[in-house]
Amino acid sequence: MSRVIAGAGVDTKNGDGLPPTLEWIVDEAGDGVLRLIDQRLLPGELTFLECRTVAAVADAIRELAVRGAPAIGAAAAYGVAIGARDDGGLAGAVAAAVTLRATRPTAVNLAWALDRTLDAVRAAAASASADAATVALGVAHRIAEDDVAANRAMGAHGVALIPHRARILTHCNAGHLATVGYGTAIGVIRAAWEAGREPSVWVDETRPVLQGARLTAWELQRLGIAATLVADVMAGSLMASGHVDLVIVGADRIAANGDVANKIGTYALAVLARHHDIPFYVAAPTSTIDPATATGADIVVEERDPDEVTRFGGTAIAPPGMPALNRAFDVTPAALVSAIVTEHGIVRPPF
Amino acid sequence: MSRVIAGAGVDTKNGDGLPPTLEWIVDEAGDGVLRLIDQRLLPGELTFLECRTVAAVADAIRELAVRGAPAIGAAAAYGVAIGARDDGGLAGAVAAAVTLRATRPTAVNLAWALDRTLDAVRAAAASASADAATVALGVAHRIAEDDVAANRAMGAHGVALIPHRARILTHCNAGHLATVGYGTAIGVIRAAWEAGREPSVWVDETRPVLQGARLTAWELQRLGIAATLVADVMAGSLMASGHVDLVIVGADRIAANGDVANKIGTYALAVLARHHDIPFYVAAPTSTIDPATATGADIVVEERDPDEVTRFGGTAIAPPGMPALNRAFDVTPAALVSAIVTEHGIVRPPF
Numbered sequence: 001m002s003r004v005i006a007g008a009g010v011d012t013k014n015g016d017g018l019p020p021t022l023e024w025i026v027d028e029a030g031d032g033v034l035r036l037i038d039q040r041l042l043p044g045e046l047t048f049l050e051c052r053t054v055a056a057v058a059d060a061i062r063e064l065a066v067r068g069a070p071a072i073g074a075a076a077a078y079g080v081a082i083g084a085r086d087d088g089g090l091a092g093a094v095a096a097a098v099t100l101r102a103t104r105p106t107a108v109n110l111a112w113a114l115d116r117t118l119d120a121v122r123a124a125a126a127s128a129s130a131d132a133a134t135v136a137l138g139v140a141h142r143i144a145e146d147d148v149a150a151n152r153a154m155g156a157h158g159v160a161l162i163p164h165r166a167r168i169l170t171h172c173n174a175g176h177l178a179t180v181g182y183g184t185a186i187g188v189i190r191a192a193w194e195a196g197r198e199p200s201v202w203v204d205e206t207r208p209v210l211q212g213a214r215l216t217a218w219e220l221q222r223l224g225i226a227a228t229l230v231a232d233v234m235a236g237s238l239m240a241s242g243h244v245d246l247v248i249v250g251a252d253r254i255a256a257n258g259d260v261a262n263k264i265g266t267y268a269l270a271v272l273a274r275h276h277d278i279p280f281y282v283a284a285p286t287s288t289i290d291p292a293t294a295t296g297a298d299i300v301v302e303e304r305d306p307d308e309v310t311r312f313g314g315t316a317i318a319p320p321g322m323p324a325l326n327r328a329f330d331v332t333p334a335a336l337v338s339a340i341v342t343e344h345g346i347v348r349p350p351f
Numbered sequence: 352m353s354r355v356i357a358g359a360g361v362d363t364k365n366g367d368g369l370p371p372t373l374e375w376i377v378d379e380a381g382d383g384v385l386r387l388i389d390q391r392l393l394p395g396e397l398t399f400l401e402c403r404t405v406a407a408v409a410d411a412i413r414e415l416a417v418r419g420a421p422a423i424g425a426a427a428a429y430g431v432a433i434g435a436r437d438d439g440g441l442a443g444a445v446a447a448a449v450t451l452r453a454t455r456p457t458a459v460n461l462a463w464a465l466d467r468t469l470d471a472v473r474a475a476a477a478s479a480s481a482d483a484a485t486v487a488l489g490v491a492h493r494i495a496e497d498d499v500a501a502n503r504a505m506g507a508h509g510v511a512l513i514p515h516r517a518r519i520l521t522h523c524n525a526g527h528l529a530t531v532g533y534g535t536a537i538g539v540i541r542a543a544w545e546a547g548r549e550p551s552v553w554v555d556e557t558r559p560v561l562q563g564a565r566l567t568a569w570e571l572q573r574l575g576i577a578a579t580l581v582a583d584v585m586a587g588s589l590m591a592s593g594h595v596d597l598v599i600v601g602a603d604r605i606a607a608n609g610d611v612a613n614k615i616g617t618y619a620l621a622v623l624a625r626h627h628d629i630p631f632y633v634a635a636p637t638s639t640i641d642p643a644t645a646t647g648a649d650i651v652v653e654e655r656d657p658d659e660v661t662r663f664g665g666t667a668i669a670p671p672g673m674p675a676l677n678r679a680f681d682v683t684p685a686a687l688v689s690a691i692v693t694e695h696g697i698v699r700p701p702f
Contacts, residue, residue: 043670205660205668207558207582213661213669221670229675231558231660232584233616237652237681240618265584267591268623275622301588309556309582310564312663317556317564319394319572324580330588 017222018176019046021071024078024141032085032137034078038065039177043218051075054083054096061103061110064209068178069252069288070147073109076100077140080117081133089132090125093118105300106261106329107252108290113143144180150285150343151182155191158248158283158341162192162199166245169202169235172263173215174250174283184250184283186219188341193225200226202244206263207232208308208326232265239276247273251284251340258334258351259296260284264327270336280332283341296331304328368573369527370397372422375429375492383436383488385429389416390528394569402426405434405447412454412461415560419529420603420639421498424460427451428491431468432484440483441476444469456651457612457680458603459641464494495531501636501694502533506542509599509634509692513543513550517596520553520586523614524566525601525634535601535634537570539692544576551577553595557614558583559659559677583616590627598624602635602691609685609702610647611635615678621687631683634692647682655679 022036027050034051040063041047049065051057057079060066066075076097083096097114104110117139124135162168168189172178175186183190192199201220206212213229220227230238238244247269253261260266260282273280293299306324310316318324340347373387378401385402391414392398400416402408408430411417417426427448434447448465455461468490475486513519519540523529526537534541543550552571557563564580571578581589589595598620604612611617611633624631644650657675661667669675691698 044667205558207556207584210668213673217669217673221673227674229657229660229669229673231615231677232582233558233619234676234678234681236619236622237615237678238676240681263584264582264588268584268587268619271587271623271626272619275626306580309580313666313668315664315666316395317561317664318568318580322564322568322572322580323578325585325589326582327585327588330585330591 018219021177021180022066022075022078022144024137034075034082036060036066036075037177039067039215040065042214052082053086054079054099057082058099058103061100067211068173069107069109069250070179070184070285071177072104072107073113073287074140074144074147074180076110077113077117077136077143080114080121081136081140084121084136085133090121093121093132093136104302106302108293109287112287116143147180147285148182151179151184151187153343154184154283154285154341155182155187157345158188158281159191159195159197160346161246161279161281161339161341162188162197163245165198165200166192167200167202167243169204169238169244169247169269170216171204171212171249171266171269172206173211173219175216175219177215177219178250184285185248186216188248188283189225190223200228202235202238203227203229204232204235204265205229206265211263235269236272239272239278244278246279246281248281248283251282251288252329253293253299254282254284254289254340255293255295255299256291257295258337258340258349259299260332260334260337261296261299261301261329262332264330267330267332270332274336279338280336281339281341282337286342286344296333299331301330302328369570372528372531373417373426373429373495375488385426385433387411387417387426388528390418390566391416393565403433404437405430405450408433409450409454412451418562419524420458420460420601421530421535421636422528423455423458424464424638425491425495425498425531427461428464428468428487428494431465431472432487432491435472435487436484441472444472444483444487455653457653459644460638463638467494498531498636499533502530502535502538504694505535505634505636505692506533506538508696509539509632510542510546510548511697512597512630512632512690512692513539513548514596516549516551517543518551518553518594520555520589520595520598520620521567522555522563522600522617522620523557524562524570526567526570528566528570529601535636536599537567539599539634540576541574544574551579553586553589554578554580555583555586555616556580557616562614586620587623590623590629595629597630597632599632599634602633602639603680604644604650605633605635605640605691606644606646606650607642608646609688609691609700610650611683611685611688612647612650612652612680613683615681618681618683621683625687630689631687632690632692633688637693637695647684650682652681653679
């Protein structure tokens with residue numbers, strides 16, 4: 001991975017002042033490169049990573065330089081295209097998919113995007129109709145474009161759920177930065193804001209990796225949407241004092257029965273929302289729904305390095321040797337979900 | 352306030368390897384000084400502050416060098432003694448109490464300790480029976496001794512609530528460091544541990560000030576009690592996966608109806624515990640019960656500097672200019688509390 005300085009890649013296409021989360025560019029030597037925002041450095045630094053190898057894409061996903069279920073799906077598809085280009089067509093694509101699939105276990109969009117890309121490469125190889133790398137790159141571009149379109153469609157549908165001047169609590173980052181553009185849960189908030197509904201957002205900081213404080217805050221600030229940061233522990237108090245009208249979050253995998261795996265802390269918000277009779281919404285593209293997973297009990301929850309809990313940035317916050325547990329996701333039962341917003345419309349229980 | 356190096360003040364009296372949270376010492380010049388652990392620097396540094404003036408005691412309380420409802424009560428009583436000594440007896444004591452009362456609004460032990468000390472000073476002044484400073488110091492010593500005795504009594508009573516090998520979730524620090532010694536909620540855990548019940552503890556890190564990660568982790572590690580640190584967002588997931596047998600926390604104020612003000616995040620734990628049918632216990636001395644506060648709705652919840660949320664240690668975690676809300680406490684309705692442990696025994700609802 002090489003670094004490029006801030007300022008590169010500012011998105012003029014969408015006109016929203018947000019640089020692309022990820023983008024396929026052609027460098028001076030004529031080589032295709034996956035360029036993505038290094039989200040580990042936000043909000044302090046806006047820096048881009050250029051991934052030229054499968055290993056670089058895998059590292060970027062594993063180390064959270066790119067994160068968010070839809071964004072890692074698209075990044076992985078580009079990784080397969082790099083594998084097909086550099087390692088002999090179909091065999092390279094298959095090897096790339098093996099490497100990329102192992103990076104993170106919970107988000108199903110990763111597996112979905114890899115399978116979609118590989119299927120196309122295999123079909124092309126079987127009919128000898130086209131070069132594997134070209135086919136894979138075409139599928140990756142389509143996944144990226146479809147993602148933005150799906151997010152805009154989710155926004156258009158979801159806006160019906162957002163009352164005028166709603167005070168909305170969100171967790172983690174399910175925005176532009178979690179997707180190829182526009183966002184899922186934040187996309188719905190953006191659509192409400194674009195429709196003049198004047199939403200305001202409570203941004204959960206989202207320990208341990210602080211995607212809320214670092215990414216959602218940055219994104220909403222750039223968009224000009226009113227937002228206030230809170231520590232995760234404050235959500236219950238805000239609901240009890242009548243300051244939250246609804247909760248909306250993204251998802252990393254939705255089981256066939258509607259159970260939702262999402263960033264750790266989501267489940268507690270759903271329980272709190274139910275206790276206070278506040279709607280709890282999930283916004284996710286249908287690529288996040290996994291028919292092969294019957295219920296949430298079948299979802300593998302990633303456990304990450306305990307250092308993410310015992311350290312904060314570079315600083316130790318716990319005494320040396322303190323054991324810590326770092327579950328990255330939790331599962332919210334379908335019974336606690338008021339509605340799921342997809343690109344095809346709003347689905348209400350029973351799912 | 353002056354600083355003394357680590358190593359001073361290690362408690363040989365209690366034999367538990369924990370230095371006194373606060374202690375009245377006589378310095379080389381023969382002056383009485385309130386020495387306390389500077390808890391802002393734990394767990395990185397064990398450093399003691401020597402408070403020689405009322406202003407120094409007030410600063411130490413306001414800036415969280417000393418925190419925890421029982422500990423700030425005792426520290427404030429010593430502050431009144433310093434005021435009586437330095438500023439002309441009763442008048443100085445009254446002025447000190449005004450300054451100290453304004454430091455933090457939520458914990459009632461502060462007001463309780465100030466009133467108890469002032470009452471004694473006033474009575475002595477009325478009968479001209481004793482010097483105000485001597486009387487105030489005597490009351491402060493009694494408050495400190497009573498606190499340790501109350502905590503040990505709470506432990507002796509509370510142990511009945513702790514099953515063998517219980518997996519206990521606690522929030523913030525309601526331990527040795529929150530009291531003059533032994534702790535309230537952690538005191539109950541210590542008593543169970545001393546009784547051979549082999550408890551293990553999930554330590555909530557407790558954003559934004561991280562009293563769990565910094566203080567409870569340090570304390571339990573020194574005591575040798577098994578403990579694992581988690582981010583606050585993980586509690587719901589741990590309960591759902593069957594890894595929590597009970598929750599026990601301290602309190603900053605308990606209203607007449609049993610509503611409990613405690614560190615922000617406590618209320619969410621109580622809602623989650625109820626949802627999972629897990630007992631939720633509060634351990635607090637009767638000095639934390641405020642008969643003058645009818646219900647939790649009457650409790651003033653302190654809001655602290657938003658920088659505690661937007662920064663972490665010295666590092667900004669949110670983009671510049673990001674608004675943040677920093678409620679320091681929340682209120683848990685009595686209906687969600689399974690039992691309150693006091694020095695007089697276990698009280699169950701209705702309170």
